[in-house]
Amino acid sequence: MRTLAVLSDIHANVPALEGVLAALANRDDILGTYHLGDLVGYAPWPNEVPALLKARGIQGIAGNYDSTVATGYDHCGCNYEDPRDIELAHLSYSWTLEHVSEETRAYLGALPFRIDLRPWGGHVAGPKVTLIHGNPVLNTVYWTEDRPDSFCLQMAQKLGSRPGDTVVFGHTHKPWHRTVDGIQFVNAGSVGRPKDGDWRACCLLLHLEDGEEGKKGTIRPAILRVEYDLARAQTAIRESGLPEDFAKVLESGGGK
Numbered sequence: 001m002r003t004l005a006v007l008s009d010i011h012a013n014v015p016a017l018e019g020v021l022a023a024l025a026n027r028d029d030i031l032g033t034y035h036l037g038d039l040v041g042y043a044p045w046p047n048e049v050p051a052l053l054k055a056r057g058i059q060g061i062a063g064n065y066d067s068t069v070a071t072g073y074d075h076c077g078c079n080y081e082d083p084r085d086i087e088l089a090h091l092s093y094s095w096t097l098e099h100v101s102e103e104t105r106a107y108l109g110a111l112p113f114r115i116d117l118r119p120w121g122g123h124v125a126g127p128k129v130t131l132i133h134g135n136p137v138l139n140t141v142y143w144t145e146d147r148p149d150s151f152c153l154q155m156a157q158k159l160g161s162r163p164g165d166t167v168v169f170g171h172t173h174k175p176w177h178r179t180v181d182g183i184q185f186v187n188a189g190s191v192g193r194p195k196d197g198d199w200r201a202c203c204l205l206l207h208l209e210d211g212e213e214g215k216k217g218t219i220r221p222a223i224l225r226v227e228y229d230l231a232r233a234q235t236a237i238r239e240s241g242l243p244e245d246f247a248k249v250l251e252s253g254g255g256k
């Protein structure tokens with residue numbers, strides 16, 4: 001079996017990233033690993049996460065946090081309604097802007113918006129796996145599980161996806177997947193800041209299942225949850241001057 005691993009929304013959480021990378025290193029089926037952006041924000045390792053991905057040769061795309069930090073935009077593009085959440089988002093963003101190095105900014109600014117993969121070979125038209133962060137046009141739109149099938153198909157059309165193809169995205173920090181008209185839609189969850197009530201780092205595996213002779217292969221998504229050194233992440237957040245809320249939320253996994 002060959003498998004692709006996809007890491008989304010790491011959000012400057014090095015212990016979570018290291019935990020996932022160690023779990024992947026223990027497997028013998030990983031063909032390649034990609035990230036879906038939002039590498040920084042909310043935790044105190046905004047330079048170390050990009051450096052680690054770079055060192056491991058893990059390619060990926062830009063999230064809303066990456067492109068806004070790279071350009072020094074006036075906010076992170078995170079959409080909160082509760083006033084306290086808005087305040088926390090601003091605190092995280094300004095802390096990150098202050099601590100990010102020029103090298104990291106340059107790396108974040110050079111990330112592409114989307115990546116298309118053809119796991120059965122570039123000369124075969126499909127099935128295709130498309131990696132995006134939020135949605136095909138804007139990284140600030142939350143593609144949540146309660147979006148209707150019609151929304152998914154609209155997104156697929158914008159991407160040029162066809163039956164048999166898979167669209168992979170993140171941004172909401174909650175993993176889910178479903179198939180509509182033969183196209184798979186998969187949310188990869190979040191490595192460093194899950195919001196689905198499970199504190200463990202979330203990683204998406206895409207198992208590549210070969211078709212019978214002459215038939216196209218299929219892609220089977222599976223979620224891998226990895227326990228990591230949560231205490232190390234919380235201690236570092238507390239020592240960094242970032243709000244206590246960011247340490248607490250890691251422990252509850254968003255609490256919902």
Ligand SMILES: [Fe+2]
Nearest residue numbers: 009038063171
């Ligand atoms: Fe995110």
